[in-house]
Amino acid sequence: MADLLTTQRLTKNFEGLVAVNQVNFRIQEGQVTGLIGPNGSGKTTLFNLLSGLFTPTEGTVSFLGTDVTRVPPHKRVQMGMARTFQLVSVFDSLTVWENLVLSNIRFKTEQQSLRNFFFASSRRKDIADDCMSSLELVGLESRASSVTSELSYGDKRMLEIAIALSLRPSVLLLDEPLAGLSDHEIGEVVSLIYKVKKNFALGIIEHKISKIVELVDRLCVMNYGRIICEGVPGQVLCDPQVRECYWGKEDNKC
Amino acid sequence: MNSKADVMHGIRPAAKGAVFRDMIIIAAFFVALIPVLAMHRVTDFMIFCIFALSFDLLYGFMGRLSFGQVLYLGTGVYASTLFSLHVSTNPLLAMLAGVLGAAIVAAALGLIVVKLNEAPFALTNLAFNQIGFFLIGSTFQKITHGEDGISSGVEPWGFMDFSNKYFAFCFVLFFLLFTFYMLTRLTRSPFGIIIRSIKENELRVKFLGYDTFSYKWITFTISGALAGLAGTLYTLYVQFVSPTFIHPLNNVEPIFAVLIGGAGNLYGAIAGGVLFMVMRDSLSTHVPQWEWILGGLLLIIVFWLRQGLAGFVRILAGAVSNRLSLRRAAGGGSQ
Ligand SMILES: Nc1ncnc2c1ncn2[C@@H]1O[C@H](COP(=O)(O)OP(=O)(O)OP(=O)(O)O)[C@@H](O)[C@H]1O
Numbered sequence: 001m002a003d004l005l006t007t008q009r010l011t012k013n014f015e016g017l018v019a020v021n022q023v024n025f026r027i028q029e030g031q032v033t034g035l036i037g038p039n040g041s042g043k044t045t046l047f048n049l050l051s052g053l054f055t056p057t058e059g060t061v062s063f064l065g066t067d068v069t070r071v072p073p074h075k076r077v078q079m080g081m082a083r084t085f086q087l088v089s090v091f092d093s094l095t096v097w098e099n100l101v102l103s104n105i106r107f108k109t110e111q112q113s114l115r116n117f118f119f120a121s122s123r124r125k126d127i128a129d130d131c132m133s134s135l136e137l138v139g140l141e142s143r144a145s146s147v148t149s150e151l152s153y154g155d156k157r158m159l160e161i162a163i164a165l166s167l168r169p170s171v172l173l174l175d176e177p178l179a180g181l182s183d184h185e186i187g188e189v190v191s192l193i194y195k196v197k198k199n200f201a202l203g204i205i206e207h208k209i210s211k212i213v214e215l216v217d218r219l220c221v222m223n224y225g226r227i228i229c230e231g232v233p234g235q236v237l238c239d240p241q242v243r244e245c246y247w248g249k250e251d252n253k254c
Numbered sequence: 255m256n257s258k259a260d261v262m263h264g265i266r267p268a269a270k271g272a273v274f275r276d277m278i279i280i281a282a283f284f285v286a287l288i289p290v291l292a293m294h295r296v297t298d299f300m301i302f303c304i305f306a307l308s309f310d311l312l313y314g315f316m317g318r319l320s321f322g323q324v325l326y327l328g329t330g331v332y333a334s335t336l337f338s339l340h341v342s343t344n345p346l347l348a349m350l351a352g353v354l355g356a357a358i359v360a361a362a363l364g365l366i367v368v369k370l371n372e373a374p375f376a377l378t379n380l381a382f383n384q385i386g387f388f389l390i391g392s393t394f395q396k397i398t399h400g401e402d403g404i405s406s407g408v409e410p411w412g413f414m415d416f417s418n419k420y421f422a423f424c425f426v427l428f429f430l431l432f433t434f435y436m437l438t439r440l441t442r443s444p445f446g447i448i449i450r451s452i453k454e455n456e457l458r459v460k461f462l463g464y465d466t467f468s469y470k471w472i473t474f475t476i477s478g479a480l481a482g483l484a485g486t487l488y489t490l491y492v493q494f495v496s497p498t499f500i501h502p503l504n505n506v507e508p509i510f511a512v513l514i515g516g517a518g519n520l521y522g523a524i525a526g527g528v529l530f531m532v533m534r535d536s537l538s539t540h541v542p543q544w545e546w547i548l549g550g551l552l553l554i555i556v557f558w559l560r561q562g563l564a565g566f567v568r569i570l571a572g573a574v575s576n577r578l579s580l581r582r583a584a585g586g587g588s589q
């Protein structure tokens with residue numbers, strides 16, 4: 001299986017604090033890679049380095065075989081890397097529909113004339129079809145014309161995922177997609193992920209391990225900026241080092 | 255219930271005809287102002303409204319507050335004036351020269367300023383405006399006659415005679431409606447969605463794969479060109495220009511107008527433009543140091559009316575329709 005996204009000895013320093021320390025991480029084609037670890041262990045920072053929000057202090061990031069360490073975020077997205085954020089990030093001041101136009105339109109601009117881009121209505125048919133299928137995927141049809149700030153946190157999370165999916169990624173990075181959701185909403189997001197995961201390689205950070213353990217093919221555990229263990233979930237979760245940093249000394253199962 | 259047709263029906267923006275309806279309302283509004291304010295002032299106000307609209311695109315829609323928009327107004331004024339004196343007296347060609355001149359300056363400086371945000375953006379624009387003011391007022395005194403000002407060389411062309419106040423009114427009204435129409439289409443287009451999203455969270459837009467720099471640069475250039483358009487209309491209409499048209503202090507005017515009207519709302523920019531000009535004109539003749547009142551008004555807006563006049567109208571309309579539906583509900587209950 002080919003590596004789509006890899007890091008080599010990736011390091012990020014924040015004024016003395018080593019948030020990510022000599023990490024070799026990889027996301028392989030056709031796989032779901034889980035990333036877990038205690039609070040402050042550097043998971044989000046690692047995703048920020050992968051997606052280009054931060055530039056690393058040391059080490060490199062390769063995507064689809066090219067070194068993207070110095071490539072700005074928007075180019076990485078154009079190459080096929082999409083992400084969501086730990087705190088949901090959608091455009092509150094736009095309508096749900098406009099949010100989807102924003103993410104879908106980029107694929108239309110290559111073929112369409114400048115005139116269309118500047119003056120087309122966002123209801124035009126070819127744009128509308130794409131947005132419509134995004135809406136249907138996450139079941140937000142009835143909210144299409146609502147201003148996004150009126151949505152519940154769970155609906156915003158669904159919208160954020162729909163936006164990421166409409167970028168047609170080959171690698172999708174989800175940072176704690178289940179955090180802050182009700183059990184019902186968690187069920188919806190998980191089944192959405194099951195529905196679409198065959199289309200791309202997925203990297204997912206999640207504290208609620210039980211919710212994703214079925215989903216994940218490979219699991220990595222971070223602690224103090226390092227990856228301390230990786231492998232099949234069943235094995236990793238039984239590793240004594242992992243059990244210690246995650247659950248303290250107690251031992252059950254395994 | 256949620257068929258595709260239903261969803262599409264509910265999606266704003268509303269039908270195409272609405273833009274033309276709004277244009278008719280705006281035209282009627284300015285015609286109705288003539289008996290109240292005298293035609294020459296209404297024409298003057300409409301030019302200012304075009305300038306306010308150009309500023310609203312930059313500030314209201316893209317969220318970039320500039321203290322240097324007057325530079326592009328002034329560039330339009332001087333480029334068209336100098337063109338009419340040295341190249342051709344044709345009014346339309348002079349306009350073209352003014353708009354192009356402003357667009358070129360905005361495109362060139364935009365490459366620098368658009369990389370900045372917030373205070374550095376505002377102040378760098380102010381700095382460029384200051385430089386432009388000195389170039390016009392002192393450095394190129396030989397060509398511009400500095401503080402003394404200079405008469406434009408534009409001459410009547412066919413029926414285009416700007417000393418005819420009826421013609422001038424119609425001509426300026428046409429360009430105001432044109433600007434309004436273009437900006438309505440632009441801000442509702444996919445491009446408009448991009449610049450509005452840049453206002454809310456530019457970094458997030460980058461994570462959708464957009465090179466935000468180019469969109470900001472295009473918007474800055476369009477905004478500068480429209481300010482230049484307002485400038486060329488001043489040249490044609492006033493026929494005598496001086497460095498006040500490019501004075502950095504005047505940057506408070508479009509800022510006030512757009513804040514009064516409600517940033518990010520094209521009707522707001524027009525209403526705010528008119529209201530600001532009326533206040534400036536009438537208050538300054540009746541009240542000494544009228545700027546006090548302006549300052550007080552700004553405080554009211556900043557503290558209570560963030561959305562300006564447009565937001566106020568929306569709140570008012572909401573309250574009225576609430577009342578009405580309450581009354582209807584009460585009436586229904588008594589039957
Ligand atoms: N921009 C920043 N500036 C300074 N320090 C930072 C920055 N971002 C993260 N850190 C620090 O780096 C460390 C790792 O943070 P990170 O957000 O990556 O943890 P995490 O594993 O995602 O934790 P959580 O599970 O709480 O989300 C923390 O100590 C955090 O305070």
Ligand SMILES: [Mg+2]
Binds near residue numbers: 043044045086
């Ligand atoms: Mg995190």
